[in-house]
Amino acid sequence: MGIIIKGTGSYVPEKILTNKDLEAMVDTNDEWITTRTGIKERHIASAEQATSDLAYQAALKALAAANITAEDLDVIIIATVTPDKFFPNTACFLQQKLGAKNAFCFDIEAACSGLLYSLEVANSLLSANKKYKNALVIGAEKLSCITNWEDRNTCVLFGDGAGAVVLGKDDNFDYNSVVATDLHADGTYTDLLQIPAGGSRTPQTAETLAQGMQYTHMQGREVFKLAVGGMVGASKKVLEDANLEASQLKKFIPHQANLRIIEAVAQRLDVDDDLVYKNVFRYGNTSASSIGLCLDELNSAGELKRGDYVLLTAFGSGLTWGAVLLKW
Ligand SMILES: CC(C)(COP(=O)(O)OP(=O)(O)OC[C@H]1O[C@@H](n2cnc3c(N)ncnc32)[C@H](O)[C@@H]1OP(=O)(O)O)[C@@H](O)C(=O)NCCC(=O)NCCS
Incomplete structure (x- = not known):
């Protein structure tokens, strides 16, 4: 039996903030941002959207792609530096939205490396304990809420979004992803x-x-x-x-x-x-x-x-x- 990637999903908020838009906010220009960073635009969450809302959209897609239900999940891990609240953890908010009542839930904070850390942890959990079959791992961030929109050194760099992976056991495979x-x-x-x-x-x-x-x-x-x-x-x-x-x-x-x-x-x-x-x-x-x-x-x-x-x-x-x- 293998532990493989069964499905993926992602979500970015609708609102797009372009380099041109930023020119009206701070002393910068499209040419500087493009040549120094390659960035042309970024997506920004609405005031009503928290990190778990972005994660939710990505999770729905990943579960559908994996052809499993939320109740099939044994563990949910969210990697984020922008949790909905200090506590409870953001994965618990997501669990409630998904109705993933069989999953235990926690967040991992390793900043931009968070998804890699989470994949290692999820894979290890599935390998170590035979009762765990499926893990949902999501990197989700609302960086716009920790960005100083008056600081040109940082505000041009960041955006919001979520990317999800379902890692799970499958009899049809003889390798681990x-x-x-x-x-x-x-x-x-x-x-x-x-x-x-x-x-x-x-x-x-x-x-x-x-x-x-x-x-x-x-x-x-x-x-x-x-x-x-x-x-x-x-x-x-x-x-x-x-x-x-x-x-x-x-x-x-x-x-x-x-x-x-x-x-x-x-x-x-x-x-x-x-x-x-x-x-x-x-x-x-x-x-x-x-x-x-x-x-x-x-x-x-x-x-x-x-x-x-x-x-x-x-x-x-x-x-x-x-x-x-x-x-x-
Ligand atoms: C932030 C970064 C794009 C800056 O590029 P850089 O080539 O190193 O630029 P510098 O920091 O040397 O700044 C050069 C000048 O541009 C200015 N500048 C900074 N942001 C600017 C902006 N948005 N628009 C115009 N000018 C800007 C600086 O004030 C500085 O001016 P000065 O020389 O008069 O002081 C680059 O250092 C970088 O990408 N670093 C890694 C960031 C990163 O990836 N972080 C996350 C890791 S997960």
Whole structure:
């Protein structure tokens, strides 16, 4: 029996915010954003939509694709940095909406690497316990609510969305979709990309709010350098562990934060450009959602066939990073 990817789903909110729209909000321009990041537009959730609402839409699609019901789920994991509330966890809100009454539910916070961490955890749970059959893993983010729309250094980069994967046991397969993983964290870099206030270290006060400490703060250039090295190292490791060459991949899906980072990583891994999946133009950086959005776009377009190898790699706040090699 294999533990395979049974279905995928994704969702982005209707509202599109273009680079032109941003020109009217901060001192920036389409040319700067395009050449520095590759981003042309991003989707922004409505005031009524919380992260679990975005996850819900992606989950419905993934369950339908997997041909299972919500009651067939044993576990729901949501990777997010923008939970509906501090607690309860966002996966519980989703469970209620889906009616997935047999699932236990928790969130994983590993920023942009969240979906990779969640795939490792879900695969391990299914492998370790024979009573678990199906796991729903979703990267979902409403980054627009932690973005300072007056800070041109960060507000041009982020967008909202959700990407879901159903991982489950299937008698018709004799392999596991999660072939190799290489996950990392380095807490010496916690200052590089963070929300400075609102947690137990620095609770929110009128002063922290006035200083914009409730929003994402990033040292972009430092993150850029570390991102490339981290993703290249982890990707090489999983290819090596699986005894595969980059040329044997069907697709390479790097975290969609910045086109220059994506191209630098692909070049160092010697992956042909036509194998590299890119949709950063349309969504910006959607953190934990990014890789799930890519996977579902490819899968829905019929581009992934059983047996294809797909390499995922991501990098984010923490710092966290890693790579997961999937066999579709
Ligand atoms: C953020 C990032 C796009 C900035 O690109 P960069 O080439 O490093 O640009 P710099 O930080 O050197 O800034 C260059 C100049 O552009 C300015 N600038 C920043 N944002 C701008 C914007 N939206 N529009 C116009 N100018 C902008 C800066 O103020 C700076 O001006 P200065 O030289 O007068 O101080 C890039 O560093 C990056 O993508 N980093 C990684 C971010 C990331 O992926 N984070 C998430 C990881 S999951």
